[in-house]
Amino acid sequence: MTATTPGAIDADGLRARTRALLDAHPPATTDRTDFLRARFDAGLAWVHHPVGLGGLDAPRALQAVVDAELAAAGAPDNDPRRIGIGLGMAAPTLLAYGSDEVRHRFLKPLWVGEEVWCQLFSEPGAGSDLAALGTRAVRDGDHWVVDGQKVWTSSAHLARWAILVARTDPDAPKHRGITYFVCDMTDPGVEVRPLRQITGEAEFNEVFLTGVRIPDAHRLGEAGDGWRVAQTTLMNERVSIGGARVPREGGMIGKAAATWRERPELRTHELHRRLLDLWVDAEVARLTGERLRQQLVAGRPGPEGSATKLGFARLNQAISGLEVELLGDEGLLYGDWTMTRPELVDFTGRDAGYRYLRSKGNSIEGGTSEVLLNIVAERVLGLPSEPRNDKDVPWKDLAR
Secondary structure, X not given: OOOXXXXXXXXXXXXXXXXXXXXXXXXXXXXXXXXXXHHHHOOOOOOOOOEOOOEOOOOHHHHHHHHHHXXXXXXXXXXXXXXXXXXXXXXXXXXXXXXXXXXXXHHHHHHHOOOOEEEEOOXXXXXXXXXHOOOEXXXXXXXXXXXXXXXXXXXXXXXXXXXXXXXXXXXXXOOOOEEEEEEEOOOOOEEEEEEOOOOOOOOEEEEEEEEEEEEHHHEEOOOOEHHHHHHHHHHHHHHHHHOOOOOOOOHHHHHHHHHHHHOHHHOOHHHHHHHHHHHHHHHHHHHHHHHHHHHHOOOOOOOHHHHHHHHHHHHHHHHHHHHHHHHHHHHXXXXXXXXXXXXXXXXXXXXXXXXXXXHHHHHOOOOOHHHHHHHHHHHHOOOOOOOOOOOOOEHHHOOO
């Protein structure tokens, strides 16, 4: 089929397109990157995207049809765990707010995995209260000059590009003086320093920006409207962290259940009861995530993604704690304290000690649990907002 209007492409049409891609680029004999580029050009990367941007203007739900055909043929994927920030956070924001030039420049290499992305949001003085950020961007002709510091930046040591929020109007209230940019991580004013974590490795970084020049063409949204643009990123981030598709008994609960089955000598009645409770909670979270993904078919993610991310953090911490207790003395062992700068987080491929330590960060990254509780209370349950006395005060007059 060649029609590209919304709803014109059905499941059979997508299967035919996918098989044509496989015939023209057999996975067994085609270079992996070449295959992924061809898949993007065929509109089979994100079928719900516009034509020319990896999609066919098809319903989002039909992506599963393409994925199933490709998986059955042994086609390569784009290693989504390695490029999760680009796929889950940068891409939806670029699509929603980028110019045609920006979207055509960035979306294809982002999806193929040729360019890794990171997120320059949090700062030493603006973590949970992101709108208090102090990194400055000053207009200089057709560019913006950025100075400041960001922290807790995953993959900054690998990234080619970053999504960045900076303050462009200190006289405006903190939520209204922010602008959103795409930042070149190879600019000479960008310095990335590792942050060693409790796990021993440096998956996170702090980033110093000194006189970094960003073309105005790389601004997303209007100047001063960056907070609204950032909400698109943040809502997608929480869904990508807390709502990832996993099979039944997948993820952390699968590791704990496997230990229980394989090591009967470790079992106690109390641990059995706790494991059953957590298994049920994990299944509820999995089904909730599935329902959320179905809601996404109809549009952008809403505040419900904050609830799934909140549940993800709580579950991971509870399950990893149970696993350490179940293993007894073995649970106190830790495989490797070597300082490394990993490309991705691997919860299930590491030992129980790693899972226990790394899960502590789940209640901070992607929005602290305290902030997410407020979002759920106010935007999902409709409860009154907490009193705030800083929303209408110019940022420059706020106590810091």
